[in-house]
Amino acid sequence: MLENYLKEGLKERDILLMTHIVLGYPTFEQSLQIIEAMVKGGVDLMELQIPFSEPIADGPVILSANQKALAGGVTVSQCMDFAAKVSQSFPIPFLFMSYYNILLKYGVSRFVSVMAESNLKGAIVPDLPPEEGQEYMEAMKDHKLDPIFIISPTTSSERMKYLASVASGFMYCVARKGVTGANTDFSIQLQNYLNNCRKATPLPLALGFGVKNKTDIDFLKGKADIAVIGTQTIRLMEQEGVGAVEGFIRDLR
Amino acid sequence: MLNRGYYQGFGGAFLPEILYATFDELEETFRAAKNDPDFWRNYEQLMSSYSCRPTPLTFAENLTRHFGGARIYIKREDLNHTGAHKANNVMGQGLLVKRMGKNRVIAETGAGQHGVATATMAAKFGFDCTIYMGEVDVERQRPNVFWMERLGAKVVPVLDGTRILKDAINEAFRDWVSNMDTTHYVLGTACGPHPFPEMVSWFQSIIGTEARRQILAVEGKLPARIYACVGGGSNAMGIFSGFFDDPVELVGVEAGGQGLDSGKHASRLCSKDASVGVAQGYKTYFLQNFEGQMKETHSIAAGLDYIGVSPILAYHKETGRVRFEAATDDEVVAATALTIRKEGVIPALESAHAFVQAFKEAPALSPEDIVIVNQSGRGDKDIFTVADAFNDPEWQKFIIKKAKAYNA
Numbered sequence: 001m002l003e004n005y006l007k008e009g010l011k012e013r014d015i016l017l018m019t020h021i022v023l024g025y026p027t028f029e030q031s032l033q034i035i036e037a038m039v040k041g042g043v044d045l046m047e048l049q050i051p052f053s054e055p056i057a058d059g060p061v062i063l064s065a066n067q068k069a070l071a072g073g074v075t076v077s078q079c080m081d082f083a084a085k086v087s088q089s090f091p092i093p094f095l096f097m098s099y100y101n102i103l104l105k106y107g108v109s110r111f112v113s114v115m116a117e118s119n120l121k122g123a124i125v126p127d128l129p130p131e132e133g134q135e136y137m138e139a140m141k142d143h144k145l146d147p148i149f150i151i152s153p154t155t156s157s158e159r160m161k162y163l164a165s166v167a168s169g170f171m172y173c174v175a176r177k178g179v180t181g182a183n184t185d186f187s188i189q190l191q192n193y194l195n196n197c198r199k200a201t202p203l204p205l206a207l208g209f210g211v212k213n214k215t216d217i218d219f220l221k222g223k224a225d226i227a228v229i230g231t232q233t234i235r236l237m238e239q240e241g242v243g244a245v246e247g248f249i250r251d252l253r
Numbered sequence: 254m255l256n257r258g259y260y261q262g263f264g265g266a267f268l269p270e271i272l273y274a275t276f277d278e279l280e281e282t283f284r285a286a287k288n289d290p291d292f293w294r295n296y297e298q299l300m301s302s303y304s305c306r307p308t309p310l311t312f313a314e315n316l317t318r319h320f321g322g323a324r325i326y327i328k329r330e331d332l333n334h335t336g337a338h339k340a341n342n343v344m345g346q347g348l349l350v351k352r353m354g355k356n357r358v359i360a361e362t363g364a365g366q367h368g369v370a371t372a373t374m375a376a377k378f379g380f381d382c383t384i385y386m387g388e389v390d391v392e393r394q395r396p397n398v399f400w401m402e403r404l405g406a407k408v409v410p411v412l413d414g415t416r417i418l419k420d421a422i423n424e425a426f427r428d429w430v431s432n433m434d435t436t437h438y439v440l441g442t443a444c445g446p447h448p449f450p451e452m453v454s455w456f457q458s459i460i461g462t463e464a465r466r467q468i469l470a471v472e473g474k475l476p477a478r479i480y481a482c483v484g485g486g487s488n489a490m491g492i493f494s495g496f497f498d499d500p501v502e503l504v505g506v507e508a509g510g511q512g513l514d515s516g517k518h519a520s521r522l523c524s525k526d527a528s529v530g531v532a533q534g535y536k537t538y539f540l541q542n543f544e545g546q547m548k549e550t551h552s553i554a555a556g557l558d559y560i561g562v563s564p565i566l567a568y569h570k571e572t573g574r575v576r577f578e579a580a581t582d583d584e585v586v587a588a589t590a591l592t593i594r595k596e597g598v599i600p601a602l603e604s605a606h607a608f609v610q611a612f613k614e615a616p617a618l619s620p621e622d623i624v625i626v627n628q629s630g631r632g633d634k635d636i637f638t639v640a641d642a643f644n645d646p647e648w649q650k651f652i653i654k655k656a657k658a659y660n661a
Binding site for chain 1: 257265266267268269270271272273274275413414419423426427430431432433528529530531532533534539541543544545546547
């Protein structure tokens with residue numbers, strides 16, 4: 001399970017890095033190159049997003065990547081095959097990220113058992129609160145996979161505790177209101193918010209939304225356990241090509 | 254919160270965590286309003302002084318004679334301010350916004366009716382207003398964009414996805430997750446996460462409550478059947494609400510587009526192209542492929558051109574309480590033309606779907622039977638769309654001449 005892996009990693013590094021890609025964007029071949037570059041650059045774990053036509057929690061950059069992947073003919077079954085291949089070839093844990101309809105149409109328990117067979121370690125489903133996710137949570141538990149749940153700055157401390165009680169692996173703390181990719185203010189408020197998250201759970205804390213450079217990550221050291229780089233690497237890849245990814249990741253810590 | 258807003262497996266609230274607290278607040282405000290008789294009284298008062306409620310129930314004498322079967326009545330939601338039943342929902346939500354102490358509203362719109370209604374409400378109540386509208390719809394519904402802007406709303410064209418209604422809904426949600434402290438999202442139909450389906454249906458139930466009272470007053474008995482078009486399903490839920498406990502057959506009519514086998518339609522409850530899924534925060538029948546990606550939809554009536562349908566109607570489909578049919582674009586144009594000529598009322602193309610099915614069935618019913626058709630909106634303000642649907646050559650000449658005048 002992820003929690004031990006993360007806690008071991010934290011003995012050696014003061015913060016871990018999680019990155020995010022949209023599968024099949026721009027192509028599966030390039031997805032593979034990006035993963036190679038990220039692993040070489042030193043990421044500790046990765047989210048693989050299965051594109052969905054209605055990605056309601058994503059901002060313009062990831063939204064557009066979803067749409068372009070789908071327009072290019074990317075299918076869920078291709079994503080499943082690709083994820084199985086990479087999670088067996090690279091030495092870091094991989095998680096799926098997608099919206100609930102993708103799991104529902106695939107069959108929730110079938111989706112989860114394919115994840116387990118493929119050596120994926122967990123999943124982030126941003127439109128599936130635990131109240132709606134009984135079947136998913138049970139299937140994940142049966143296969144010893146981690147369902148990652150999200151905490152936001154609007155989450156009450158009571159609800160944080162509830163979320164922590166059903167989560168495993170780590171908690172994904174959203175840095176601010178809004179969608180992925182916009183600017184985040186790395187401030188004392190963010191620090192207070194992370195303190196509150198820390199009080200609610202012994203699980204490692206990931207902080208995502210708007211993390212884009214070394215300054216942001218330096219700020220997070222000692223406050224969060226995992227920094228999540230999502231939109232920024234997609235932007236970088238679009239602007240400077242896959243070749244820029246490895247150096248970017250390496251220079252973050 | 255567990256299992257809230259479910260209608261035998263349909264509905265729910267599939268929300269990103271960031272909106273959880275906002276929905277708690279909305280649910281609480283709505284629940285308090287629903288339990289407060291003064292709230293409904295104020296709402297009725299507002300609708301009678303600002304939007305022509307109660308709307309008339311018109312006996313369609315000429316259509317009745319033409320078809321020679323059931324007595325046909327038309328519930329005149331077209332006579333609402335802004336020209337459609339949308340006003341019922343929007344004004345109701347406006348009162349809730351006041352209760353929540355927010356000062357900004359956002360909304361999605363497809364054809365533009367809901368956008369115009371929301372912008373109107375915002376102007377009246379003094380709220381800031383932003384309307385999200387797919388770029389395709391902005392281009393084909395310029396008159397409504399014109400009015401929204403005159404009413405003080407900011408109209409944001411949505412360039413993502415298929416650039417129509419569903420994409421406008423996604424974009425409105427993206428605004429909401431950033432600005433929920435000041436902003437309420439006035440969802441336009443009985444879809445979306447709980448409590449929207451229940452809340453929108455509640456405001457629209459004013460249609461059915463009136464219609465039941467009106468038909469009993471003039472005919473002394475209940476209708477045999479009621480027909481309503483179904484896009485998201487709010488006007489249908491509105492009129493059906495008055496009759497769920499009565500021995501009245503309820504018929505919802507979806508957009509059959511170019512035919513249910515053509516792939517170009519928006520029929521979720523009558524076609525094989527739809528299946529149960531979760532998107533835009535709720536569980537219902539969606540027009541989607543086998544892997545869960547949403548399909549493109551088509552209807553001559555932009556207001557019915559949507560991938561999902563009210564979870565409450567999906568539930569009534571499963572129980573059989575409501576029967577669902579589909580009307581094609583061609584049938585809709587013919588029914589619109591006939592209604593205009595025979596009765597001098599101009600239904601919106603959306604509403605004309607309900608007329609199609611009523612016209613198919615009325616001749617086989619007895620002259621003792623009564624049917625009510627819900628005319629959810631008026632067609633005359635969509636003159637550009639309707640004139641295109643009628644393919645009117647003189648109108649086309651006029652537009653060409655007008656365009657030349659601008660170029661001169």
